[in-house]
Amino acid sequence: MCKLIILIFVTTINFINGAKILGVFPSPGYSQFILGEVLMTELARRGHDVTMISAYKPREELKNYRTILADDMVNKPQRDLFPREREHFINRIRSVHNLGYLVTENALTNSGVQNLIHSNETFDLVILEQFLNEAHMAFGSHFNAPIVLFSSIGISEWNSHLIGDIRLPSIVPVTKTHYTDHMSFFQRLFNSIVNVCDILYRELVSYPIHQEYIDKYFPKKMNLRDIIYNASLMLLNSHVSTTQPASLTTAVIEIGGFHVSSKKLPEDIQKFLDEAENGAILFSMGSNLNISNLPLTTLDNIMEMFSKMKQRVLLKYEDINLKNKPSNVLISKWLPQSDILEHRSLVAFVTHGGLLSVTEAVFHGVPMVGIPIFGDQRMNVARCVRKGIAVHLPFQELTAFNLHQALVKVLENREYQDNSRRNANIMRDRPVRPLNWAMYWIEYVLRHNGAIHLRNASLELYWFQLYLIDVIIFLMVSLILMYYLIAKRQRIKGFHPQVTQNTNAKKLRKKNKLKKY
Template identity: 45%
Template sequence: MDLADVMYRASLVLLNSHSSTNLAVPYVPNMIDIGGFHVKSPTKLPEDLQEFLDNSKEGVIYFSLGSNLKVKVLWKWEEDVWSGQPPNVRLGKWLPQQDILAHPNLKLFITHSGLLSTIEIIYHGVPVLAIPIAGDQKLNAERVVNQGFGLKLRFADLTEELLLETINELLTNPKYAVNAKKRSEVFHDRMTKPLDTAMYWVEYVIRHGGAPHLRIAGIDLSWYQYFLLDVILIFSVTSVIVLYISLKLINRLLLGCCRRKKQKIKTN
């Protein structure tokens, strides 16, 4: 099936967004927000990782790009060991990100700011340092800054001094943690969980035979009607006619005035 057919025949559009993660925009009835549907309730971490986080009373930074810090650093890395690895840094090829974000000792998440990671950050209410690389990451990082629960750095601008300065700002200024918790409260304040919302609307569409009553009339308009070309054409033609008649009337009035003036001059 052609993509255009899918777009125009879709009975339901489930959007991985929410007013807590994206800007508020107008939707049509068959567009439903289910942002965060993939986020699961936290589960117990592996014993060694749980112990690492529990014993980090001074706080933990997850996926840091720096190492000269007093707080401990949990870094997702492709190697198990690292030459010159500081004692406060723990490496792991795979880490249960959502469960780590839920731990109360986590103080900061440094990330590329992908969409799913950004949603998980908001879900758990964690301050963030966004270092976007490509795609939608730059837009997500900008939203993090605008919503006040994190900062962003351009990858090309990274220096040891700038990185440490930014991390220290995020760790010592309480406004980022406060804003992260507020944003998380907005995320969680829903009548139903995102996945339950998705299930309801899928079943709703099935129950009502595709729910054609949710489709907007604009989908069935021809292209020239959709872009209002017929209205623009009528308006343009009408305007030209009115302008033409007006010019004709003005021209006649001016000619009449000129004739009367000439007659007066001849009479005198």
């Protein structure tokens, strides 16, 4: 039996060995790059010929791994993203789609990408990082290759429609809210309104813009609405330990935590953590947010607060020459976040709540203080709060005093530590390593020529058919017509007795007149 299993495994590997795979991961976020690189590097190690459109150079050189560098957005000055927490939800919809337009067009205008599009190269598969870049779906049709989508933020209103995953607004919150799957009536009402606004914006505003990109940057004529639902599979950087239970369609596969691996820490960080007798705190707001944008007085007060704590603090900060740095604080422009969280001395993690950071904290069982700023971060933090593994500190309330109170709550309440360890066990309790699971499904699509049998029937419907808008309108019109006909009939019936009564009265008066004569 064992020999048979080995034979099948070797045969399968040989069958899909050497496929030409194009990875499209143009996001300027370094966290998104890490996820894409881990995925594509593993494919290269398995013998596939990989071409990667990326905003960053690879960290590891492989002979069958080629990079097309599209780093224009990386080199542009970074916008201050902190104020976005206060935006109205309509402005948030517009802002996030505007970001999608920038990433989409930046990749398509890149000379290396244009050379690839106009070359005679062919690919067996396209793996596409999906985040409001629908025009990039044209890569699949252009190269006549099946598409595997990858979402770094899990399933959301920004990608579920592409794979036919139906989201009920009664239990699935929109990313722009801070709700969980347990919503009150008014939360469900607001969630539904935002959901409808997002669909209308996507259909009426966003899709026409992406159609223009396709017409402008691809030589073949393609209709966006004909190609947008051509994906064979969607891989999600999520897991039930970091998100909420979801009824996902067959073509949606969760691989959250696939990028986590153990690496040796730099000597200075290793020594700093080893000597942290009272534990250590990691303070990092991710790769897209600069703590230097905080008011200087707020930062000074936070440093003073850290100096009074018995724990050591690792701070990701853009200026390593920060004045008045306490002796128990280590500052670096870049920190190996996952490897630090793995250290036994880590007792708390101050984070912006990005899904990559949340996943690493959950995997290593470290409780969090979440300070969400934009995008999916508020929802991620809300979910962690509900699981009892995080404390939420709104950005508008970020002061040294409030941060200290949140840290004390996490450090002194044993429930946060216990819940974090329990949640870590849930994430780790899987029959297959998530990276191997991702490889299996990618190669499954290759083996089955696009795996069209996984396709959901909802992809054949227009959005108004999918959400039964046409049925609701039909029923409403039918009810109005029925009411009108019934009311009209009642008026007619009510008129006859009156006519009969008047006629009888006339006959009686005529008869009485005759009697008199």
